[in-house]
Amino acid sequence: MSGLKLPARLRTDGARAAWVQMSPALRAEAAQVLAAAGREVRLSAAELKDFDSSALSLLLSAARQCSEQGATLKLDGAPEKLRELARVYGVAELLWPPSHAAQA
Numbered sequence: 785m786s787g788l789k790l791p792a793r794l795r796t797d798g799a800r801a802a803w804v805q806m807s808p809a810l811r812a813e814a815a816q817v818l819a820a821a822g823r824e825v826r827l828s829a830a831e832l833k834d835f836d837s838s839a840l841s842l843l844l845s846a847a848r849q850c851s852e853q854g855a856t857l858k859l860d861g862a863p864e865k866l867r868e869l870a871r872v873y874g875v876a877e878l879l880w881p882p883s884h885a886a887q888a
Contacts, residue, residue, distance in 0.1 A: 788806070788810065788827045789828035789830070790802075790827065790829045790831065790832045791832070793833070794832060794839040795835060795839075796836060799839070799841065799842050802842060803842050803845060807845075807846075810827075811849065811853065813825050814849070814853040815853065817855055818853065818854060818855055822855075824856050824857075824858040825855045825856070825857050825858065827846060828861050829860065829862040829863065829866060830861030835865075835866065837873065839866065840866075840873055840875055840879075843879055844879070847878060859879060862879075
């Protein structure tokens with residue numbers, strides 16, 4: 785259902801602009817998912833190649849926004865480097881809850 789995806793580059797210098805663009809789309813997607821009796825808002829990270837820790841901040845904000853609306857963020861196609869960065873920062877379980885970790 786979702787066409788939401790992260791850009792190929794997500795670094796500190798562009799993270800704020802990316803969030804300003806993504807936040808309304810994410811909110812609308814969550815409303816659509818919930819209206820269709822769904823629970824997961826899917827966000828593709830498959831194109832993400834060049835990123836830093838600001839990508840984690842954006843993803844945590846996205847997860848929080850979904851949660852506030854009663855939905856769950858499901859991150860698809862995350863690069864292993866992003867998963868490792870999340871582990872280093874201690875936020876991996878917030879982005880990939882244990883129930884989803886085996887599926888992601």
